[in-house]
Amino acid sequence: MTHDFPVIQLKNVSFTWPGAVEPTLDDVSLSVENTDRIGIMAPNGSGKTTLFHTIMGLCIPDAGTIEVLGKPMKTEKDFEQIRSRVGLLFQDADDQLFSPTVIDDVCFGPLNLGFSPKDALEQARDILDGLGILALENCITHKLSGGQKRLVALAAVMAMKPELLLLDEPTAGLDAGVKTTLVDSLLSLNIPYIVISHEFDFIFAVTHRIFSMEKGRILKDDEVHIHRHEHMHKLGKFPHKHV
């Protein structure tokens, strides 16, 4: 589905965790267009996850307005309607996979949306097949490996056919193989998404705009920019890091 309005519009949103002194989100304004693929790279504790949770209505902001998919979000009811249209991939896959088997879990969303068991199964199998993990269908979720859990969690989110994706550190703890699968499947999507990650290569591969965050504020790409340049120096042929 395509929209000609911003899919997410945050205006002057502030949020402070109960008991905290400093605000986690401080007067944040953000507009995400329909064709946007945004990466967020920022230090730990800068408010990235809270930003996602605020968009989903899991954290209620102290000030500011939120519009998701063109609708103003004011009450829990507004958010309830929007949650099934926006896919959020959680940091810890174990939080997301609570059904006994993989297929049960991937079908959970579609069944909640009112699909018949037959249609839900069909859709779930399609998604699993697309991610190349159809063989895991009848596996017990808590016995999967970390990478498998992450892919199944992504499948569970994708099975809702979201119009917008929020991915919270999708690559954390994954090996190169699973990462490639993830990059390929993200690039094949035709919906806007925001990705939080600490990995330059991954962000570089899947997004065209990059934001950073600092003390609860968003820094747009005119302030930060990932760039590459060739250079040479002694011992350059050995793997190394620049600080």
Add this chain to the structure above:
Amino acid sequence: MDETLAQYDSWMHRMDPGVRVITAVIVSFCAALCHDVKILGVHLILALLLVGMAKLPPRAVLKRLKPLFWFLVMIWVLMPFTYEGEPLVVMGPLTLTRPGVMLCVNITLKSVIILFYFMALVATMTVATLGQSLHTLHVPDKMVFLLLMTYRYIAVIQAEYHRLLRAAKFRGFVPGTNIHSYRTYAYLAGMLFVRASRRASRVYDAMRCRGFNGKFHTLDTFSPGVVNHLFLTLVSMTALGLVVTETLLM
């Protein structure tokens, strides 16, 4: 937690789970109400018949009896010697009493019978299906939810406990009978509670994000046909009949 018994296929596995749960409850109560060894013998035959109908491999069935076995051994060691009544065998200072032995036989038979009933009728479905069938039987949503969540997260909490304990051991913690050990274990337990509760709120958030509104749906579709109802009636009537027979004969 393994669900190996649910992996096989038989007529019993395909039967409506709701019918099976009701049957299991009725026959188990009936078995618990009987005292006569002959009547219990009939129960045992009925239970074995059901296990046979579920086509469960004998090895897997015996494996499930193992925990019960140790409990029964404990009873057999203590009960016949400590129960008062007519002596059966006198061995020096120890006296084996007839009512003690009879009670042990009773307990053994009943527990084995009930376990067989549940293995044949309930263990042949996955926990998810059990949750769904309890839901269709109008067991309160919260209880069904509790069962399913316990099933899913018990392994995660166990892993978390082992991780914490390992971390403590790597830093030189040796459990002993002292205040330091008790305090460490108390911290561990406290930390587990904190983590479990934080995880619970994250899981709930994740569920809300996928459209959860308090109702559970499932993929398993069973439709209790005439055969299922016939089975329920037949097995339950047999079990009830045994209770009535015993009450009338005594």
